[in-house]
Amino acid sequence: MRLGVAVDAPQYAALGDVLHYLSEQALPPGSLLRVPLGRRDTLGLVWEQVSEEVPADPGVTLRPVGEVLACLPPLGEPWLRLVEFTARYYQRAIGEVALSVLPPELRKLDDTALAKRLARLRRQWGLPSPEGEAQPKKRRRAVAAAQEALPPVPPPEPERPPLMPDQATVLEAIAAQFAAETPTCQLLHGVTGSGKTEVYLRAAEAALAAGKQALVLVPEINLTPQLEARFAERFPGRRLVSLHSGLTPAQRLLNWLGAHLGHADLVLGTRLAVFCPLPRLGLIVVDEEHDPSYKQQDGARYSARDLAVYRGRLEKVPVLLGSATPSLESWQQARTGRYQLLAMPHRVGQGELPKVRVVDMAQQPKPPQGREPPPLCPPVLAAVQERVSRGEQSLLFLNRRGFAPVLHCAACGWKSGCPHCSAWRVFHKGDRTLRCHHCGFTERVPTACPDCGNLDIEPMGRGTERLEEQMVALLEGVQRPDGSPARVARIDADTTRLKGSLEQQLAAVHAGEVDVLVGTQMITKGHDFRNVTLVVAVNPDSALYAADFRAPERLFSSLLQAAGRAGRDAEAAARSEMWIQTWTPGHALFAALRQHDYAAFAASQLEEREMAGLPPFSHLALLRAEARDPAVAEAFLRAAREMARAWLAEHGEPPVMLYAPVPPQIAKVAGLERRQMLLEAGHRGALQRLLADWVPGLHALRAAHRGLARWAIDVDPLSI
Template sequence: MTTIPINTQVLSIALDVPLYQTFSYIHDVPLAHGQRVLVEFRHKKVVGFVWNEDKTILPDKLSLKPILEVYPEIIPDDIISLIKFCADYYHYPLGGVIFNAIPKILKQAKLVNLKNTRSVVASSCRQIYDKQLNYEQKIIFDDICQHFTHFFPAIIYGITGSGKTELYLQLITEVLKQDKQVLVLVPEINLTPQMLERFNTKFKDKMIAILTSHATPRARYLGYQSSGNGSANIIIGTRLSVFTPFKSLGLIIVDEEHDQSFKQNDNLRYHARDLAIWRASQIGIPIILGSATPSLESLYNYKQGRYHLYKLNKRAVTNAILPKIELVDLNFYQANKGLTQIVVDALKLRLERKELSMIFINRRGYSPVLSCNECGWVSQCKQCSTTMVYHLVNTHLKCHHCSYTVAIPKKCPTCKSQNLQALGDGTQKVETIIGELFPYSKIERIDQDTTSTKSAWQDLYTKIHNHEIDILIGTQMLAKGHDFHNLTLVVGLNIDSGLYSYDFRASELLFTQLTQVAGRSGRGDKKGQVLLQTKYPGHELYQYLVAHDFSGFINYLMTQRKSLFLPPYTHYAMLRASGKNILQVIDYLQSVVLLMQKITIPGITIYPAVPSVIRRLKNKERAQVLIQSVERRQLHMLFDRLIPLLKQMKPKYAITFSIDIDPYEI
């Protein structure tokens, strides 16, 4: 019979498995909460983290496996609390949350080796900003400075070009003076070279760690470490940076807080802004939510008295005013190859004046679909219930959901006709049309296909600065935070699709994008013009847009959402499942619905299981169940009771199941 030493410890270990539980292992001495270890699980050596919990029934030590190795890294206490909150709030397996939150390097089953490390500090700067706050900025600055010692959630609602960044820089300066650290969360593509340059110039003698998806795993880990030990003063990063440990955090800034990229739409479906607010509340520090178009959720919190609101109504550059937004009625003005004469004339005028123009069309590729004029065949993706996009560069058809790519067929695959046609417009098609119209103009296309390299944005800025571009054509990437020199004309094409969408957030998104895109023009001393081609010029959304009446639009949206019982007036959760066969997926979800119906909690509406909007994605059939709750507390009660029941309900088929709290994909 095997004997084990009397002082052997039973430790709970969190592993990266989609199960709502930890696993018991033994070790000869106690280990710290959050300690990284190596264990054997299902005949594999895997990394786990010690997660000691109160256990009423201890498992039999004899049946347990030992911890194989103890690594030196320990998840710091502040991140332990955040992970716990995140697992509870999003009803996600604890191990899954940990492995989402930690740097990649810590997931490897080996010792961390940091030889040959390159610096994480951002490159040095060239431009000098010697700026002072204007009257509006100064009042806000003084007020926020009064609240450095406690939790203080504040929205800074500043029109485009009103100098939000300058205000951030001054606030950060104050926090750094107190030997505290600052976390700046930015949307992925919003970390422009300009913004970085301003930070580097302002904080020359400080250490700034940049944590975006472009950072190598090593750089990410170094940033994580230097933040935790207090050597980095400022962390600028995308949504994942919300899980960065800090020695002494004094301020969080969420720039462009309305941006939907703060919400992760797979695995752990967390919202970085919401987690950041929770962190600030735990530590007792201010958090700034900055935007020219704050989200409805944040404004709702302001109206409820939970957040503060500051407004910046003036553009920071003296004499710069908001551009004039004009609607071009497509029922009245005929478009030739997608462009009305008004737009063509406006572009011509900018070329003559040597000013920059920008054309916004929110679809990349040449055409969204290739179709047969004889039999109606369309370029359907083999793996998804979507069409494949016609790409002119390296001519091919590509699915934007799964990246499946094929050569362009010369003949229709069904009827062999050669009468094929690319339907609809994308950035590449507009680029071709503009090139034909203005053969001597210098055109640059900006979309996911052209900006994948690290230096793409820097190159673009250099070109704009050197007057090497006349017309920019691009997707919503152009809308984000950029400050393009000499830009006086913005044209919006194919914008109407967001008006009548199944997604209740679509009109908010459209308004935000158009406001942001329009806001790129006329930021200097030259007046800007915005031309939007639309078939629905009378639509309320456009009327508010033309009047630059964001508050009016928000009130209109809030009234609408309230009367339709939509968030933020109610709380949503979405159950998602996917598998090989749609009937099996729906069948599984329906059985979960039955379980939920037995848990009687008032104020909750459970809708039947239906196929998702994109029903087939990457060869998986998908369905969903919407759950609506008057109170958030009740929604959490429902899932707290449901999850233990789910353990006993194994699906008959291979089905992936997930819970999405506060979903963005409807």
């Protein structure tokens, strides 16, 4: 019989969604097997059984399938439908999506090797062997002896904190969704420190009590270990696995197998975990649902948050989106009643939100001629020094790593640009390198200006590495209550490269071994710093006036999340503050921030978006093209634009705006010139119908534009 098999072939290969193979046995959809593809043997996924009534392509000789991974049960129908929706909506090949979300280790294994991995999983988790599988006599005796010697001891009942009134009300609403035939997606808007994690724990507890599995998504790897520890402490005796890119391939495979086989009760992971097969799924939680990390930025550019909502509707399970600063898309869904809005406006235990102070930098003393201004203005520096002397902690937020964004020669004007990108190479003082954060190109810092030989080349601007160094100098002589000097530490992507380093640095902060913590957005979300009473936004203006229409939303979210690190301890809450250094103190964003009023900020932003016809009141897609020669990329996009116009004229669809090709903010990366074309529609269906018919034609169009390196469609882009 014939089988339609999905293989990992990118869409631009134009092989179609599935390839047909011959099989001696009928295999259900979702079965994994090896199949020949060209000269190689690859992993495939049975997608469908092809009816004998469907005529075979003339002149095509079908090849037989290879070995079936029979020891693994097929992936279920809901999982297949989730993959199909992802491929259709984000305009990718089914096989490209399906195979890319499976553990890479599966590609290397045959049925025998996979059976050994399953046996290892059962040994590690103490699971019985399948009926009929032989077990070594020595091991059977050891297991029996252990069972006789040690009667089963039930795990201790975990301590659960008392619920606040807000939490109790929210949990009642969530419980109602468990009982609903068709659950409604819920948006939990809880201020920082309001106890959202406790709500997640109680909701997961309800799912587990009903014999179901719970899936909890977090935006970044660095948030996974601490949340995993909370869940492990609350659910002793339950099997908990994590899924993220920080795991080894073997760990990821074992955790995935535990979830797919139904042995794992709880799955915590980053965006890829939304595709984890769960036969007993009963709850999906998306923590920090606003975070841009949930949007994949290469390959199938999917949104894990949006797919979580779709999966909940598909499998009829409750979906809980949580955030102190919800995305405007989710907020609008709640305003229109499509989502149920749950509010937790109060902090747990007598904690208070910090007082927000906005400092007008234009009113601060000017530095002497030729001198760079200090990182903190006098009142902010005094506030930091006061905290150190009281034994309290301060957090300085600067979302730019490295020592300085650029090196500069005052004599000739040379700057440390990247030869492969239209971006500056960042100066990292620790290893004396100039590093491009876009393509990775790295060189040693030159001893003199490469253009004129001037020995006096200087850093321009400030990153976290430089801020840390400057704060050490500014706090020299400032003493802690015990008379010891102030201690400054930095947490960013450069200081947390080694495995376990982030956990060690966070433990030092929690232990009180750090007085002033300097960092990027890594330290502004998800962390419960009990002794932080001061947060400083050092230079937020650079993000306020970015070209992207989402810039104010992202900045407000970052600042409100950063403010939420202070005031979590009831005793120090009254004196907790956030200081914002800005040259535009009158901006409406800061007025809303002073009041911690997300609703007011969201209302003003949505009004502006509606007037401008921007999401969530319109639907966007970007066609991106890359080539060595920018003219090639632009020609491809112009031809694609004419093709789309012809389709719209023929089909009489609702209007879809097709903008002219333009370069993005960083127009050149790794030697390739990038151009993009925006599509905008008032109706999602109209945009999707155009894309479905238009994208296949782009494959043929590419062949007519020699020199085009690659092209890609990004549906619902996060930045334009």
